[in-house]
Amino acid sequence: MAEITFQNVWKRYPDGFEAVKDMSLEIRDGEFMILVGPSGCGKSTALRMVAGLEEISDGALVIGGEKVNDLAPRDRDIAMVFQNYALYPHMTVRENMGFALKLAKVDRSEIDRKVKEAADILELGQHLDRKPANLSGGQRQRVAMGRAIVRDPKAFLMDEPLSNLDAKLRVQMRTEVARIQNRLGTTMLYVTHDQTEAMTLGDRVAVMRAGIIQQVDTPKVLYEQPENLFVAGFIGSPAMNFLPAKLEENRLRLPFGDAPIPSGVKGSERDVIAGIRPEHFEDAKFDGDTGDRLRFKASIDLVESMGSELYAYFDVKGAESVQSDQLDELAADAGMEDVPGGGAAHVVARLDAASAAENGHELELSLDTSRIKLFDPDGGASLRT
Numbered sequence: 001m002a003e004i005t006f007q008n009v010w011k012r013y014p015d016g017f018e019a020v021k022d023m024s025l026e027i028r029d030g031e032f033m034i035l036v037g038p039s040g041c042g043k044s045t046a047l048r049m050v051a052g053l054e055e056i057s058d059g060a061l062v063i064g065g066e067k068v069n070d071l072a073p074r075d076r077d078i079a080m081v082f083q084n085y086a087l088y089p090h091m092t093v094r095e096n097m098g099f100a101l102k103l104a105k106v107d108r109s110e111i112d113r114k115v116k117e118a119a120d121i122l123e124l125g126q127h128l129d130r131k132p133a134n135l136s137g138g139q140r141q142r143v144a145m146g147r148a149i150v151r152d153p154k155a156f157l158m159d160e161p162l163s164n165l166d167a168k169l170r171v172q173m174r175t176e177v178a179r180i181q182n183r184l185g186t187t188m189l190y191v192t193h194d195q196t197e198a199m200t201l202g203d204r205v206a207v208m209r210a211g212i213i214q215q216v217d218t219p220k221v222l223y224e225q226p227e228n229l230f231v232a233g234f235i236g237s238p239a240m241n242f243l244p245a246k247l248e249e250n251r252l253r254l255p256f257g258d259a260p261i262p263s264g265v266k267g268s269e270r271d272v273i274a275g276i277r278p279e280h281f282e283d284a285k286f287d288g289d290t291g292d293r294l295r296f297k298a299s300i301d302l303v304e305s306m307g308s309e310l311y312a313y314f315d316v317k318g319a320e321s322v323q324s325d326q327l328d329e330l331a332a333d334a335g336m337e338d339v340p341g342g343g344a345a346h347v348v349a350r351l352d353a354a355s356a357a358e359n360g361h362e363l364e365l366s367l368d369t370s371r372i373k374l375f376d377p378d379g380g381a382s383l384r385t
Contacts, residue, residue, distance in 0.1 A: 009059035035208060036234075081157070094115055158190040209329065305353070
């Protein structure tokens with residue numbers, strides 16, 4: 001096991017494009033660290049620099065106390081699991097898992113022992129003599145992980161290993177990956193585009209945008225205390241709602257009513273962006289009338305039943321959608337930049353499954369105003385002191 005440290009690392013390509021910019025990050029020994037962000041943010045490039053597959057333009061990369069900038073991939077003692085499994089189709093599971101050890105001329109009995117141990121961890125014992133073509137997607141991914149485990153490396157690198165799986169299998173494999181990492185206790189750097197994966201797997205998560213780390217912290221802190229609009233909009237599903245608001249006369253003026261200024265926020269009269277998570281709304285019938293709650297009526301456009309909860313969509317009258325380059329980037333990454341919106345502020349609320357919300361009907365909603373996040377319209381920084 002080993003620490004992995006990025007010390008002011010840059011990656012510049014010959015055409016001048018900077019994929020990673022001044023990246024400083026310490027991954028502790030035995031930690032499960034997630035790099036997450038939209039396509040093109042530099043997360044896979046950072047991973048490939050650790051693997052030795054990309055040269056470092058500037059800065060230092062340290063693994064286990066040793067600077068590895070100029071070390072070849074085979075000399076770094078790391079193992080990588082790819083998105084496409086990269087299994088040899090003509091070899092059995094046993095042969096695929098032990099192939100790297102065979103190349104290293106490890107004794108046959110030692111190879112068999114390590115393959116069996118890894119197969120037991122991954123529950124692949126009954127599949128050792130099968131070929132990859134006869135395995136399911138989840139089984140193939142476990143074989144790829146087994147090939148990494150038998151090497152007993154200092155660190156595991158995983159590049160979107162679950163993205164080729166269907167949704168249900170992806171959820172199951174998330175549990176498997178977490179279980180395996182807890183059992184092995186090996187340092188793991190995991191790259192994903194899926195914020196749900198990041199929030200459920202990582203000890204800590206680094207959110208990246210345009211080659212720059214925006215915030216590094218535990219999933220709980222990222223969710224509750226995002227440092228800017230980008231992190232706030234990227235973390236959470238459904239995504240945070242953003243509305244224009246004003247700090248005025250010691251009150252926060254929202255499009256659907258006034259609320260107390262959230263604790264920890266200081267400032268004079270000014271325009272702000274209010275961030276409200278869908279789960280902080282509720283059907284007024286079920287809010288318990290506790291805490292700082294603002295009640296208002298909304299005309300519901302669409303209701304989606306998720307079984308255990310409802311998603312209610314509505315427009316805020318008289319309020320225009322918030323404009324920000326950070327939010328535009330998130331919309332583009334989600335494929336939403338060309339979806340017509342008419343300029344209105346659209347909101348989604350997560351409600352109790354027993355709510356009477358219906359398409360085209362008015363509903364009284366309640367908002368926990370103590371959970372509102374405020375951001376600076378110029379630059380998107382959080383206004384929490």
